[in-house]
Amino acid sequence: MLKQMEGSQAVAEAIALCRPEVICAYPISPQTHIVEGLGEMVKGGELPECEFINVESEFAAMSVAIGSSAAGARTYTATAAQGLLFMVEAVYNASGLGLPIVMTVANRAIGAPINIWNDHSDSISQRDSGWIQLFAETNQEAVDLHIQAFKLAEELSLPVMVCMDGFILTHAYERVDIPSKEQVDAFLPKYEPRQVLDPNDPVSIGAMVGPEAFTEVRYLEHQKQMQALELIPEIAAEFKAGFQRDSGGLVRGYCLEDADTVVVAMGSVLGTIKDTIDEMRDAGVKIGVLGVISFRPFPLEAVRAALKNAKRVVVVEKTFAVGIGGILATDIRTAMDGIAIRDYTVVAGLGGRPITRKSLREVFNKATFDELPALTFLDLDWAIVNKQLARERAKRRSGPTAENILRDVGDHVAQHS
Amino acid sequence: MSFQPVKFYQTGTFTVGNRLLEPDQRSVQANMERTNSLNSGHRACQGCGEALGARYAIDAAMHATNNQLIAANATGCLEVFSTPYPETSWQVPWIHSLFGNAAAVATGIAAAIKVKRLKGETKEDVRVVAQGGDGGTTDIGFGCLSGMFERNDDVLYICYDNGGYMNTGVQRSSATPPAARTATTMPVGAEPGNPFGQGKFVPSIAMAHEIPYVATATVADLRDLEHKVKKAMTFRGARYIHILVPCPLGWGSPSGDTIKLSRLAKETGLFPVFEAQYGEITGSAKIREPLPVEEYLRPQKRYAHLFGKKPAYETIVRLQALADRNIRRYSLLDKEAN
Numbered sequence: 001m002l003k004q005m006e007g008s009q010a011v012a013e014a015i016a017l018c019r020p021e022v023i024c025a026y027p028i029s030p031q032t033h034i035v036e037g038l039g040e041m042v043k044g045g046e047l048p049e050c051e052f053i054n055v056e057s058e059f060a061a062m063s064v065a066i067g068s069s070a071a072g073a074r075t076y077t078a079t080a081a082q083g084l085l086f087m088v089e090a091v092y093n094a095s096g097l098g099l100p101i102v103m104t105v106a107n108r109a110i111g112a113p114i115n116i117w118n119d120h121s122d123s124i125s126q127r128d129s130g131w132i133q134l135f136a137e138t139n140q141e142a143v144d145l146h147i148q149a150f151k152l153a154e155e156l157s158l159p160v161m162v163c164m165d166g167f168i169l170t171h172a173y174e175r176v177d178i179p180s181k182e183q184v185d186a187f188l189p190k191y192e193p194r195q196v197l198d199p200n201d202p203v204s205i206g207a208m209v210g211p212e213a214f215t216e217v218r219y220l221e222h223q224k225q226m227q228a229l230e231l232i233p234e235i236a237a238e239f240k241a242g243f244q245r246d247s248g249g250l251v252r253g254y255c256l257e258d259a260d261t262v263v264v265a266m267g268s269v270l271g272t273i274k275d276t277i278d279e280m281r282d283a284g285v286k287i288g289v290l291g292v293i294s295f296r297p298f299p300l301e302a303v304r305a306a307l308k309n310a311k312r313v314v315v316v317e318k319t320f321a322v323g324i325g326g327i328l329a330t331d332i333r334t335a336m337d338g339i340a341i342r343d344y345t346v347v348a349g350l351g352g353r354p355i356t357r358k359s360l361r362e363v364f365n366k367a368t369f370d371e372l373p374a375l376t377f378l379d380l381d382w383a384i385v386n387k388q389l390a391r392e393r394a395k396r397r398s399g400p401t402a403e404n405i406l407r408d409v410g411d412h413v414a415q416h417s
Numbered sequence: 418m419s420f421q422p423v424k425f426y427q428t429g430t431f432t433v434g435n436r437l438l439e440p441d442q443r444s445v446q447a448n449m450e451r452t453n454s455l456n457s458g459h460r461a462c463q464g465c466g467e468a469l470g471a472r473y474a475i476d477a478a479m480h481a482t483n484n485q486l487i488a489a490n491a492t493g494c495l496e497v498f499s500t501p502y503p504e505t506s507w508q509v510p511w512i513h514s515l516f517g518n519a520a521a522v523a524t525g526i527a528a529a530i531k532v533k534r535l536k537g538e539t540k541e542d543v544r545v546v547a548q549g550g551d552g553g554t555t556d557i558g559f560g561c562l563s564g565m566f567e568r569n570d571d572v573l574y575i576c577y578d579n580g581g582y583m584n585t586g587v588q589r590s591s592a593t594p595p596a597a598r599t600a601t602t603m604p605v606g607a608e609p610g611n612p613f614g615q616g617k618f619v620p621s622i623a624m625a626h627e628i629p630y631v632a633t634a635t636v637a638d639l640r641d642l643e644h645k646v647k648k649a650m651t652f653r654g655a656r657y658i659h660i661l662v663p664c665p666l667g668w669g670s671p672s673g674d675t676i677k678l679s680r681l682a683k684e685t686g687l688f689p690v691f692e693a694q695y696g697e698i699t700g701s702a703k704i705r706e707p708l709p710v711e712e713y714l715r716p717q718k719r720y721a722h723l724f725g726k727k728p729a730y731e732t733i734v735r736l737q738a739l740a741d742r743n744i745r746r747y748s749l750l751d752k753e754a755n
Contacts, residue, residue, distance in 0.1 A: 021532040022525060049536050051528040055521065056564030063518035063561060067489060067525020070512050073532055075525070093514050197487045197510040197526060199543055206490075206513035207500035 001178050007139040007169045010176040011104060012037030014143040016047045017184040018102075018150045020076040021191075022068035024053040026061045028083040029116050030166035031106040035078055058083040062090035062101075069099040070205055072196040074150065077101065080166055081108035081122045088126070091159075095130030095221065097206060098194070100153035100160070102146065103131075107267065107318075108166040109351040113402040117352020118166040120267065121319040124295075124327055130221050132160040132228055133296040134248065135266040139169050139176050144247030145293075147179070148235050150188055155231060156224050157194045163295075165268040167352070179243055187242045225297035232294050250299035252291045253306055255281060259288030261368050262307055264332055265316040266292045269348070269355050273316065276360045285368055292328065303335035312342040314367045316360070316378075318349045325375045342370060348378035384408050445473075445480045445643050452479040452508055454486075459506035460498040464672025466662030466679065467495055467577040469636045471548065474575050474660065475509060477643040481650035482544045487530075489523040491549025491558055492516035494584040495577065517557035520565040523547035523572040531571075544650060545571065551578040551592035555619045562619075566626035569654040573646075576619065576657070579664035587667040591616050594687070595739070596732050597719045599667070604722030613735060620693075623657040627696035630656040634690060636663075637679035641702060645692060661688045669718020681713035686740035689747040703751030707744060710737045 003010070011034050015023075023042065025035040042052040051068075055061045061077045069075040079087065084105055094101050105123045109115040123133055134149065136142035142164040149160040164170060195205060209217055229250065236248035246252075254274050256262060263273055270291045280287050290306045292299070307313055313336070315329040324330075326345035333343060344367050349355045359379050366372040387408050392398045445451050454475035461468035479486050490496045490513045499506045500513065514522045527545045534540070547565075549558055554576040565572055581599050582588040589599040595613040598604045602611040623631045629652040634642040642660065649656040661682055665672040682688035685708050691701035711733060714720040723729040744750055 021536075022528045024525065024528075049532055051532055053524065053528055053568070053570075055524075056567075057560055059518065060521040060524075060561050060564050063514060063521030064525035064528065066514050066518070067512070067522035067527075068529040069525070070522075071487065071526040071529035071533075073525075073529035075529075089515055090518060097514070197512055199485045199487065199510055199541065202508060202510040204500055204505035204507050204511045204513075206496075207502045207505060208497055209502040213502055 001180070002175060003178055004173060004175055006033060006171060006173050007142060007164065007176075008033030008106075008171065009037050010139050010143050010178065011146060011164070011170075012041065013178050014146045015076055016041050017179060017181060018076075018147060018188055019074065020050055021073035022051045022053070022065070022075045023077065024055050024061045024064040024068070024075075025077050026055050026058045026079070026083060028058070028080050030108060030118075030170045031078045031080045031083070031104065033170060034104055034106070058087040059090055062087040062094060065101045065103075066090060066094050066097065066099055069094070069101050070097065070195070070197050072191070072193045072198075074154075074191045075101045076103070078104035078106065080106040081110050081116075084122045084126060085110060088129070091126055091129050091131065094159045098157045098221075098224075100150075100157050100191070102149045102153055102160050102162065104146070105161050105163045106166040106170045107163050115351040116166075118168050119318040119350045119352065120163070123161055123163045124319045126161070127296055127327070130158070130225075131296065132158055132225065132294070134160065134162050135293055135295055136162065136164040136169065137252075137268060137270045137291060137293075139164075139172060139174055140245070141247050142169060143176055143178065144239060144243070144245065147184055147188065148239055148248050151235055152228065152231060154191050156228055158221075158224050158228070163267065168268045177245070183242055187239065228294075229297050229299060248293060250294045250302045251306060252293060253288060254291070255288035256290065256306055257288075259286050260311040261285070261287040261314060261364065262310040262312075263287065263289040263314045263316060263364065264292060264303075264328065265289065266295060266328065267318070269316060269318065272355055272357060273360060276357045276364065279357065280361065280364060285365075287364060287368065295328070298331050298335075300335045303332060304339070307332075307336055307341065308339060310341055312344065312367060312370065314344045314346060314364060314372070316346045316348050316355075320345075320347045344372045344374060344376065346376045346378055353379065384412070444639050445477045446639060448480075451476050452484060454479050454507065454509050455499060456506045456508055458504070460501060461494070462666055462672065464663075464665040464675045465494075465498075466636050466664060466675045467550065467579060468498070469675070470577050470642070470660045470662045471495055473636065473639055473642050474548070474646050474658070475546065477646035478544070478546055478573065478650060479509065481647040482542070485541045485543045487526050487543060487545050488512070489514070489519045489526060489545065489547040491519035491547075491553030493550040493553050495548065495550065497584060516553050518561050519547040519549045519553060519558055520572065520574055521561040523574070524565050524568070524570040527571045544573070546573045546575060548575040548577065550583070551576060551580060552582045552590045554578075555591045555617060559619075563622075563626070566623060566628050566655045566657070569628060571653050571655075573649050573656040573658065576659045577662045578659055579662045579667060581664070581667050583664045583667040592619070596723060596736060598722060599719070609722045609729070610720075620657065620659045624693050624696050626655070628655040628657065629653070630692070630694055632657075632692040633659045633661070633688070635661045635679040635683050635688065637676050637683065638690070638702065641690065648692075667719070669721070670716055674716055678713065678716065681708065684708045685710045685713045686744040686749055687713055687736070689743045689749060691747050698747065701747045701749055704744065704749045705751050707750065710740050
């Protein structure tokens, strides 16, 4: 049913349609509206046969999820940023134990400096945690990916993170097609756990594993994600048959057929990039974009196939690895092994900085002339950076960096108003 | 407290004395059909109080729940010695997740069971225990424990307190008693051993949550321990049992003295044995003749620095004062016996 609604509320409705049995969460912006919505549905009886647990921390949220999933219940939680970091030990534990928990990450920057706005540094920091990570481009896709996530997680007995941009998606009101109960029930079978804590058939879960078996256990985690590379497109195709929409899959291309320059990105920024590409196409530039939906497992083959005829690739990413550069870009380079094309990394949208068509067009244009530096920080204010660097050179006790910069930005605004 | 018609100390031995009791009054451990929930073959040290406590407690919980029990376990000695891959000593469904989350994992299991029963997918009334050592309970797992308590989740949490991080080589925890030597509170400096005025007694904090049931116990009094576990299982909601379990390795005590030291901890008043309901103390295990703390301290190498060429009288007096305070605070003296 078509509805005009907030992204978070849409996701809450999608989760409810999946008939979760245990939901546990700790509030953190911008995830709150999702769990508030679910809490109300459980309390109001709209979502019966479900336990909603208000826990005391994200570490507890993931731990409760581990317990309930191991006891055979379909389990959901949601978090963001600091919350995801606070639960990291349990995040790794959930995947190590092979528990099919589904978690929304309402992507938000990690502090310090504290910042509540969107970028991808939270979920990307967990890229090696053994969780499948799917990135939604729109609220419709966020809804659809959550429904697919339960199927994927339970089929493989692996946890899945559905990543959606905080505020940009979670708090945006737009048109969303919410499926019917019948559609979801037909698509998503009842959860049949591979392992379950059952007094009538007792097993030990979480035993100490030494060097004699640790490699094999960890390899199987990798092997399962390799299976996911096949399963994700299958599930997306099945979803299309049942819901009459393209949603999910490994990657999605736009204007790639004859593109010399291919932009690669994840999440909601793909919309802005497509608009920019439309403008540039109108001006005769052969440019296209590849959206990566499945970041883990990383679809090396699909990316390679999409890039094989390109002359250059520009990776736009909302986080970076301090001390080296792009993270998605590194994975893209792995996919391009043996293909001689140039690659550029554009770090953009950190801590919620708007990514404008104007700025994107500038860097894309430079890239088409191969005039773009290998690593670019989009819209970086060099005057502010240099001022702080000068301050640090001049004085040993130069003070806290972020606060200095905020003061400089304030002065700058005052001068220009 | 547990009712026992025959006082075993009257027989001149401290053996469990089942032969003196009617069959239906005998302990779960004396029952041929006990579940051996923590089965033999595990790799605990000789004289391990935790292994003993866990077997007593989980067997009693199994007995009380008609074997419908799931256990969540914190990282620590109990987890390591019971499940070296690919072996397991557990005869109950058992999960180990992390060091600091046993209480939360148990909450999740209890929530799952609740929903499964609601849906009619199971008819069994499956109950949940969480267990960990003092480090996993009073330190790193304390946030999850307090959360489980305040939500009154239907979980029995059992802490096996041996007063330190024994698995990692005997380091101090917030349950390490004053003056005790650990690898991080060495018997050197102006105040040798663990400082006075630090640490926490989690049973009191559990009571402050006003949960249905809180109890302490030792492995010296099997019946009392079993009684408390079974009693805990008659309540719904959060329950906490704190069991003192000597660690021969960490305490520097002969492995044959585990039961003796447990008893001395109680009989000196250093470890108060009591129970409480909804935040109020309802009873305590009485001390017949209070013994000086020295009798408990002297056999343990972790207190050896108190008994050198120059005995640390002042420190021993301070420890005696703590025992005396416990005796007052928890009404531990058996007035009838005196």
